[in-house]
Every structure is written in C-alpha cells, then in structure tokens.
Amino acid sequence: MSPHAPLILDIAGTTLSATDRKRLRHPLVGGVILFGRNWTDRSQLAELCGQVKAVRQDLLIAVDHEGGRVQRFRTDGFTHLPAMGALGAQWLRDPLGATNAASATGFVLAAELRACGVDFSFTPVLDLDYGRSGVIGDRAFARDPRVVTLLAKSLMQGLLQAGMQHCGKHFPGHGHVAADSHTDIPVDKRSLKAILADDAAPYAWLSASLSAVMPAHVVYPKVDARPAGFSARWLQDILRGQLGFQGAVFSDDLSMAGAREIDGRLVSYTEAAVVALQAGCDLVLLCNQSQPHAPGGGRAPDELIDGLSEAAVKGTWQPSEACEQRRLALLPTAPAQSWDALMRDPRYLHALGLLP
Secondary structure, eight states, rough: OOSOOOOOEEOOOOOOOOOHHHHSSSEEEEEEEEOGGGOOHHHHHHHEEEEEEEETTTTTEEEEEEEEEEEEEOOOOOOOOOOOHHHHHHHHOOOHHHHHHHHHHHHHHHHHHHHHTEEOOOOOOOOOOOOOTTTGGSSSSSSHHHHHHHHHHHHHHHHHTTOOEEEEEEEEHHHOOOOOOTTOOOBBOOOOOHHHTTHHHHHHTTTTTOOOEEEOOOOOOOEEEEEEGGGGGIIIIIIISSSOOOOOEEEEETSSGGGGTTEEOOHHHHHHHHHHHTTTEEEEEEEEEESTTSSSGGGGHHHHHHHHHHHHHHTSSSOOOHHHHHHHTOOOOOOOOOOHHHHHHHHHHHHHHOOO
C-alpha cells in the first residue's frame, strides 16, 4: 500500500460504474472531483457520495463550487451563491458588513455541500481583478490584495464553521493575464518583486490560514520557464520556503491545454503528473477524462494510474508520507448536518439573510 495517494480523478456519470470503483480502490487514488454532469438532485448526489465512501472512507470528495458562474449544483434547494466580485462591491459600501457576508457565504456554501456528502470545495479565488482576465473576472473579490485577503479570510472562516477546509487559487496570481489556461499558456512577464508585492501578497498574508493552494497554469518567465504548477522555484522555494506555506498543494487540471506543455513540448498525463509532484505538488487533478467520448475513449485515468505506478517502481517519483498527511488533513473531522436539520439551523438561516 502506497503511503501517498496523489491522484484526484473524475467519474463519468451520476452513479459509480465498475470502472470507477476499480480506479477508486487503487492506492494511488486519493479522491474524486465532481462536475455538473454528476448531478441530478440532492438525493442522487448524497447517494453518489455514499458510494464513493463505501469504496474507501478516506477518499476526498471535491468540487469547484465558488458561487457566481462557477457553481456545480444550483437546483433542488442549493442556494445561488454570489460571485466573489459581489462581496468586493459590497466592501466598497460597507467593509465590515462585507466581511460578515463573506463568512455567511462560506458557511452556506460548505454546509449545503457537506449535507450532501461533499468534503471539499476549491475556493476561495485569490486572484486580483485587473479587469482583463475573462476566465477570472468576477470570480475575484477585488483588485486590492488587502481587500482580497480580508474577504477570503472571512469566507474561509465560514467554510471552517461548517467543517470544510479551503484552497486558495491560482498561485501566484492569474488575474494579470488575458489568456485562458484551459486553452492556452498565459505568460505574465512581470518581475518576481512585482508579483510578490501585489498578486502573491494574499498568499503571504494567509500563509498561516490556508489549508491548500492551487498554482496557476501561467508562465512567469522572469522567475521560471515552467508554469507555476510545474515549478520547484515557485512551489518549493517561494510558496513553501519564502512564504512559509504548510498546507497541501494541488495541481490544476492536467487535462487543460495549458497544463501539459512543459519545456516546449507536449507531454503525457503521466509525465505531467510526475513533473508536478517532483516540483512540489502533493496532489494532481485529472478532470473530464473518464467519459467514453473523452480523448482516448475514457482510458486516460487508467493510463495515469499505470504510469504513476511504474514511475514509483522505477524511482522517478517517490511517494511521500508528508504529502499524504496533508491530503488527509483536508477531510472533514466532524459529522455534517443532514439537509433537513440544516434547513432549521438558526445559524444557517441567519447566514442566508446576509448574502449579497
């Protein structure tokens, strides 16, 4: 049994298939990431999460559920959460009220997910809103890193009150580039000093608070030729060494077009995963590759599992007990409320009234 389960994979449908179960049983797999296609209603979501936990209790069930346009579950009682930019706009009118609203947003977000069996959401976005990145846009709280930090910390407090950890993204900052890393490799030509003083400042100020960080699929050529998620300079020297971050580091989705071009060539999922893990990621995500109509007929997750197993045998990648402990620390430690109990919870009802 490997001491390190770094792979976070997706699943094809609304229930687990035999193929899904086989993958999730593999000791290198540490969790699943859910998408809108995995949802029909709350009872189905709770059943699916129960199926995952029946395979292995320690699997992390994660989702991109931020609010605004990035919210995977929107019907059957789920609250339509505000985009983070709405909290930033409230800050301009009422700063302390906005921090309270951010905590309420985090609590509602996490409590509803946990009531259905989801463990973890990739939030908050710590990118700065320069008004030029379409992929970030109103997912960002504000342009000012101080405002971003305080609103994010308030949101994180709300998540923790509902028993959920958090993930700041996209380190050291995705907001300054216009290109979308889902389809291209954005390049940010600023100096390290400029980035640390501005975009990366929230990571420094939240270094003792954040549970996890996801690096950007962005190249910062004045710092390293590799994208941040494949860069030991960014992840080990700067994030962990200089900023003192102690939590888990996730790669962004390795299936993104901007994710597998390393040192000027397109690499396999396995090579991308190995490079990310060697650079300092604890966990790597491969998304939207389990469906039969995906490239390769949905076999990419198996190829990645087999490839990483081979890398461990050959010694090109070494499992890490410290990485595994950081993964396990992301799992909730307290039981979640049922949906019916949550709907009667005075704290939840109060939080709903505070949302912008």
